[in-house]
Amino acid sequence: MSQAFDTLCEYLRRNSGLVMEQSKKYLVESRVMPIVRREKLSGLEELVALLQKGQSPKLAKDVIEAMTINETYFFRDKSPFDQFRTVMLPAMLAARQNEKRLRIWSAAASTGQEAYSIAMILDDFAARIPGWKVEIVGTDLSEQVLEKARKATYSQFEVQRGLPAPMLLRHFNQIGESWQLSDHIRSKVTFRPLNLLADFTTLGRFDIIFCRNVLIYFDAVRKTDILARMTRVLAPDGFVTLGASESLIGLKTDLVGHGEHRGIFMRAGAAPAVEQSAMRVAPQPSATLPIGFGAAAMSASRLRTTG
Ligand SMILES: C[S@@+](CC[C@H](N)C(=O)[O-])C[C@H]1O[C@@H](n2cnc3c(N)ncnc32)[C@H](O)[C@@H]1O
Numbered sequence: 049m050s051q052a053f054d055t056l057c058e059y060l061r062r063n064s065g066l067v068m069e070q071s072k073k074y075l076v077e078s079r080v081m082p083i084v085r086r087e088k089l090s091g092l093e094e095l096v097a098l099l100q101k102g103q104s105p106k107l108a109k110d111v112i113e114a115m116t117i118n119e120t121y122f123f124r125d126k127s128p129f130d131q132f133r134t135v136m137l138p139a140m141l142a143a144r145q146n147e148k149r150l151r152i153w154s155a156a157a158s159t160g161q162e163a164y165s166i167a168m169i170l171d172d173f174a175a176r177i178p179g180w181k182v183e184i185v186g187t188d189l190s191e192q193v194l195e196k197a198r199k200a201t202y203s204q205f206e207v208q209r210g211l212p213a214p215m216l217l218r219h220f221n222q223i224g225e226s227w228q229l230s231d232h233i234r235s236k237v238t239f240r241p242l243n244l245l246a247d248f249t250t251l252g253r254f255d256i257i258f259c260r261n262v263l264i265y266f267d268a269v270r271k272t273d274i275l276a277r278m279t280r281v282l283a284p285d286g287f288v289t290l291g292a293s294e295s296l297i298g299l300k301t302d303l304v305g306h307g308e309h310r311g312i313f314m315r316a317g318a319a320p321a322v323e324q325s326a327m328r329v330a331p332q333p334s335a336t337l338p339i340g341f342g343a344a345a346m347s348a349s350r351l352r353t354t355g
Pocket residue numbers: 063064065066116117118119120121124155156157158159162187188189190193242243244245259260261262291
């Protein structure tokens with residue numbers, strides 16, 4: 049098992065970026081052994097041998113998908129979404145007021161909650177941006193999670209995690225035990241399969257990139273490479289936001305932290321320009337008013353231009 053486990057780890061690292069530690073051996077037991085049994089193989093050794101032969105893309109896909117961690121929830125960690133609403137989006141709306149076009153990427157979209165949280169916030173701004181073309185693209189390595197993302201049907205447990213009640217009532221319909229997101233919000237997001245280790249220039253240029261809670265699973269070399277390629281598809285004045293436990297410390301990258309807002313990153317040299325063009329929206333008092341509750345009306349009255 050140990051030799052096969054090591055070989056599987058190396059396989060996963062090369063093909064998905066995922067770095068498995070010895071302490072994660074239990075994950076192989078619980079997630080990969082069911083595939084071994086389903087395929088009626090003699091054990092992990094035979095599975096690894098088949099993977100190495102590279103003759104079964106479906107098997108490879110199943111094993112990689114089984115090992116991904118898909119944990120996500122609406123408005124995860126809250127602060128990146130508050131920053132999206134009050135810092136990144138106002139700055140971009142000011143900077144793009146001539147072309148009226150905005151592209152946002154959820155780079156490890158999992159089951160869609162991140163991209164849909166963004167779409168629900170944008171919906172609060174809709175009255176102020178008539179005629180704008182806003183695209184939200186969600187990508188993930190796992191086709192399985194993308195299938196669920198496209199369906200946009202969530203359990204009671206899933207909608208209870210992070211989604212403010214007024215947003216649930218406004219944007220979801222209850223169907224039996226589940227909650228389905230409205231077609232209106234669903235239509236704002238496009239989901240596409242994408243391995244971040246592969247070329248992603250075909251996705252085009254983005255103004256805001258959410259790359260959250262995925263780099264954490266990769267080694268420094270892969271993190272650096274992905275961030276470098278991501279920077280190349282980022283607009284010169286665009287923003288990147290990472291997960292709460294992710295940072296650029298120790299990585300060679302052209303991104304730098306936003307001077308004022310932790311967790312927001314920009315191309316080195318872009319910060320002053322961003323600061324000058326940024327319109328500020330006062331942060332919403334979320335303790336008394338949940339995200340999105342009457343936000344369009346509220347933030348419209350609070351908009352002021354700086355710089
Ligand atoms: C923990 S979830 C994060 C979801 C969301 N961004 C969030 O912060 O809540 C990580 C996602 O990254 C995806 N992933 C893992 N390796 C990937 C790769 N090489 N390319 C693209 N997506 C990957 C997984 O399938 C999983 O859905």
